Amino acid sequence: MPDYSLSKKAYKQQSAELNEALLEAQFELRKAGKGPVLLLISGNDLAGKAEVIHTFYAWLDSRFLNTRAFVLPQGIEKRMPRMWRYWRSLPPAGELGFYLGSWYHQPLMSFSRGNLSANAFKQQMEDILRFEQLLTDEGVVVLKVWLHISPNGEAVETSAGQQRYQDTVAMREWGDFSRADYEKVRAGAQKMIELTSTEQAPWIRIPSHDPRYRDIEIAKLLLKAMRQHLESATESAASHHKSFLPGSVDRLNSVDYSAQLEKDDYKAQLEDYQNQLRELVRHPRFARRSLLLVFEGTDAAGKGGAIRRITQCLDPRYLRVHGTRAPTEEERTQPYLTRFWKRIPAPGTVVVFDRSYYGRVLVERVEGFCGAADWQRAYGEINDFEQQLQQANTLVIKFWLAITEEEQLARFQAREASPLKRHKLTEEDWRNRQQWSTYQKAINDMLEFTDTKQAPWHVIAAEDKRHARVQTLKIVCDTLRKALK
Amino acid sequence: MPDYSLSKKAYKQQSAELNEALLEAQFELRKAGKGPVLLLISGNDLAGKAEVIHTFYAWLDSRFLNTRAFVLPQGIEKRMPRMWRYWRSLPPAGELGFYLGSWYHQPLMSFSRGNLSANAFKQQMEDILRFEQLLTDEGVVVLKVWLHISPNGEAVETSAGQQRYQDTVAMREWGDFSRADYEKVRAGAQKMIELTSTEQAPWIRIPSHDPRYRDIEIAKLLLKAMRQHLESATESAASHHKSFLPGSVDRLNSVDYSAQLEKDDYKAQLEDYQNQLRELVRHPRFARRSLLLVFEGTDAAGKGGAIRRITQCLDPRYLRVHGTRAPTEEERTQPYLTRFWKRIPAPGTVVVFDRSYYGRVLVERVEGFCGAADWQRAYGEINDFEQQLQQANTLVIKFWLAITEEEQLARFQAREASPLKRHKLTEEDWRNRQQWSTYQKAINDMLEFTDTKQAPWHVIAAEDKRHARVQTLKIVCDTLRKALK
The missing domain is CATH 3.40.50.300 (P-loop containing nucleotide triphosphate hydrolases)
Structure with missing residues (x-):
């Protein structure tokens, strides 16, 4: 012995x-x-x-x-x-x-x-x-x-x-x-x-x-x-992961892009939902909950505008809006979820991600910034992440703002012409546009594999900005109201 | 109107x-x-x-x-x-x-x-x-x-x-x-x-x-x-700051480099002080205090060894040792004290800086990484920083480990020859050595302008490693004991 x-x-x-x-x-x-x-x-x-x-x-x-x-x-x-x-x-x-x-x-x-x-x-x-x-x-x-x-x-x-x-x-x-x-x-x-x-x-x-x-x-x-x-x-070994089968549903194709809202209706509904939201976050029970809003969408789909209509109703002291950009050199060497884990909301607060960890299965997949095995396992990892949030009393609401290829072109051209908006348009945006159909596939897969009960996707027709703004606000209000009951 | x-x-x-x-x-x-x-x-x-x-x-x-x-x-x-x-x-x-x-x-x-x-x-x-x-x-x-x-x-x-x-x-x-x-x-x-x-x-x-x-x-x-x-x-305008007068005291020159400790004495004293330190940090009153140890010193002066003799006595759960390196790209764009503010100790804990914010008035001064006005105002800023720490119940103890130019050469050569230590020696170390006298000036100024009551400098003769290790331990014990009374 x-x-x-x-x-x-x-x-x-x-x-x-x-x-x-x-x-x-x-x-x-x-x-x-x-x-x-x-x-x-x-x-x-x-x-x-x-x-x-x-x-x-x-x-x-x-x-x-x-x-x-x-x-x-x-x-x-x-x-x-x-x-x-x-x-x-x-x-x-x-x-x-x-x-x-x-x-x-x-x-x-x-x-x-x-x-x-x-x-x-x-x-x-x-x-x-x-x-x-x-x-x-x-x-x-x-x-x-x-x-x-x-x-x-x-x-x-x-x-x-x-x-x-x-x-x-x-x-x-x-x-x-x-x-x-x-x-x-x-x-x-x-x-x-x-x-x-x-x-x-x-x-x-x-x-x-x-x-x-x-x-x-x-x-x-x-x-x-x-x-x-x-x-x-x-490179992580692809063999570790099950063979990947692309999603079978084209959710983007079933969006009703014609949805719209007249100006007067918009004004009335916006005011109504904004008042609701102001009330809801003041609810005593919200102090023990928190809210994570994830905004994803086609370039120029109007994420910023929709986010603003929501954040206008929130106390800036208990709110953080994170614009997600390409990771820094240091962040690139960490597991991709790390920087998002560091930014999740504390009880009683609201965090908005303007783009998010879904970049893993969108831009990183399409541009090849990570291996196939990496983005393929990300669906499960992200579901797991959101489940942990939900278990800790965080409401996770996810929006995909969808516009058509034609509408995007029109908005890009309008941005180019506008001194107020030309900074928002980059070479990269034009390059991404070239890959429209590749992105469509990635988006559909994302919607299929990460649409969970604890954190469902809301696909919003954003061809009409007024419609998209009111819809996102309404969904936030409805989800919050249900959760605070 | x-x-x-x-x-x-x-x-x-x-x-x-x-x-x-x-x-x-x-x-x-x-x-x-x-x-x-x-x-x-x-x-x-x-x-x-x-x-x-x-x-x-x-x-x-x-x-x-x-x-x-x-x-x-x-x-x-x-x-x-x-x-x-x-x-x-x-x-x-x-x-x-x-x-x-x-x-x-x-x-x-x-x-x-x-x-x-x-x-x-x-x-x-x-x-x-x-x-x-x-x-x-x-x-x-x-x-x-x-x-x-x-x-x-x-x-x-x-x-x-x-x-x-x-x-x-x-x-x-x-x-x-x-x-x-x-x-x-x-x-x-x-x-x-x-x-x-x-x-x-x-x-x-x-x-x-x-x-x-x-x-x-x-x-x-x-x-x-x-x-x-x-x-x-x-560049910040130098004119904003008072004209700088170099320090008048050559404290490095007054160090008794011959101080040493025999092996048996070393063993006995080391054990004695280490036992004291273990007791002291367990003192109930320490829960409301914290300790920041700053180690600076000539290259190869034995900072790591002295730090280890102290950290061996501490509960790793309440201890952090930060090796200060060149700032990252992101850190370089922030006020230089920011990364140190983020690492100060919480109550009941010990933080050790192996090199520190004093880099501002040492390497940054000597290498010209910041303007003259920048390092000249840093003395006051650092004193202010340390005073704020002291007011929040943090004990700040600062060590300068001093060796002679000859001893450094001997240690560099020994490092070069040793497979265990050659990674510790870089081209930069040899380059720094070329600037010995410039560094001496910077060190003397630092010792003169930042030796405050709330955070005094302890200049330790480190020609003999045993002496330096026991001295630093002793000072930590004595300072803690006095503070916990």
Whole structure:
């Protein structure tokens, strides 16, 4: 039987070699600008979770290391989707992230303390699996180690354990438990490991009675993962994903583009709905809800005008409008949903996306900014994202403003002629127009695959601006009213 | 007497012209990537603060507009330096920011409600003046308008006012006041305007009884400011600042570089101080304090090693180590302190800067990355920053690790030869070495001008690494112990 320990001499020799190789890999990772490598460190409180991190800080270039540590959710975190704070925590490309009390900590503690049913626990583990799958698909490496101490060493009360604990850092994630409670956490952890060990991100159990053995084992793992990461192709493998079948319904074709509204009707209805909206957001129940409005549409379809008719009714203090543009250099190296996760609404507030994460399955698909496998899996990822929002009391309302090819041409020409609007028209707009039919296909697929119960698409005929403005306002009012009942 | 109103016809004509010119200026501002233009909108609740913003959202390209609105501080904001949330709110270069309830809102409300003494109010106004001065020096334009309604229109209770209020957005910054309370806010605002009208950022009173007149006036102001901004040289004018006299003390020369520690003494003292530090950060009183450790020093002086000896004693969950590197493209367009403001410690936590904002008066000065006026005013700005931290219960401890030119050469050569350390040595390090004496001057000036009572410099002889590590640990312990008493 192996005793999972290492002599001082063996440690010295192995650590010197590993240290050099790890530094080299860290340097290469940074140079290659590859997605970050995350090391999740879980395990018994006495197994030395913090010590492991100190070892790597001693071995590696600490300027490119990021330690993230999560305690139970505080303040606003309690009222946001569970994964929100983890999305915000991802380290930049080319760097390493050490996670203590990662996304596993909260469900494990709640479950072990009896505050979470077995079913809910299982559900949360599945949410985590999808999150980790998304990260690995986006080029992030997820390593999960469980520091294990054998039955004797594990006892909280052993004086040796206490002594060692005193000597290191006062980090008790598991809290001050009785022996019985402690057993419950252990059982919960066992279940957690069973539920979340996947091929791409398995849990690796590290015998941790001997710190030297423990650190060398983790270093080997990390090194291997970094080297594999460096060798892997940057393009995600299409074979991981099911073969894609384009949508079967041409929703854009079934739009009634002739819908319109006379000026007087428009004025009356606009005023009416705007008054309704003002009332609705003042409803006491809205303080615990939030609203995310997603505006997508053909270039020149009138998104800005429709958005303004809505935001005019809202208190600017509780509103943010984000014009989504091409991602910055830094944003391009992150999973594409990251910048949107950072901008989701807090309770009682409204966020408007003028264009959105749907760019993944529109411009990025059409222009080839991401691989086919990437945009094909995005439908599921986006549905999942919106579901998490909905579960956290956020209403998600999505609009596609549709105009015909002829109307777009007329508006482009009018923009060109107008000193007020010519800045809004770019070369890119003309280029996009060339690809009209390719875009139609992408839009139809999007409407088919992401039209969900929790976040339905509203396709709005926008050939007549007045009609589109009143329609979007009306839908916002109706949805809000229903939700606040 | 002017009646401060505008006919519908006059409005139509003027707004068309202004709209076009504003769009042009907005486009140019973005193209030039100049610092953002902030428009602070204050005034009576019935004067239409939110309406003004809606007007500009209708006129301008809303994708490059940012509205910021501050209510009284919430949650963590209450325990951070007052200006923290405003620093985090600054819009990107080339864009416009509309501020409602700006940094003036909280002091004005507190003062008017009798929760802030006249002296404290005055002090806060002075803090704001320094903040605005820093922004304008860094290329940000600050416009401050006060929307004024003449005595009749100003009454909260007029039915016309109430009606108008109902029709627009429910935005009551001033709260539901009695007439007497209302007068108090008005008096406070008067004082605020007197105290904070400066040449570069004066308060401009806008008669606002007539919305048409109000919006046209503000549009004119904004256009003028944008045009001036576009014409101004990018370099800040040196003439704004007092002529700079280099420091008179050569503190680096008075370091005793021979200080050292034997191995056995080192081991014993290291253990002793590390145990002390572990105890100190567990002190209940530390939960309301925080610690910022700034490490600066000659290249290869051993900052990383000294930092590790400290962080080993700290709970990784409440610790962040930031390796400061050259700013990203985005960061370069922001006031240089912005990225550090975003990383200051929350109560109960420790933040370590491995290099810091002092880069402004070191590498940026020596390499000419900023103008002479810029680094010369930075001493005062940095002292001010650190004072704000100290006032918010953050302990700031600063270390300069000093080695001799010969020792540096020896360490560079050792790094070159070592596979473990060669990544740490770059061409830039050798180039910096060429400028040894220029750096010495910059360092001495820094030590002289930023060695303050609230955040003193500790110059540590680091020729012997053991000595330096124990010294820094000891100082951290001593400072903490004194502060927690």
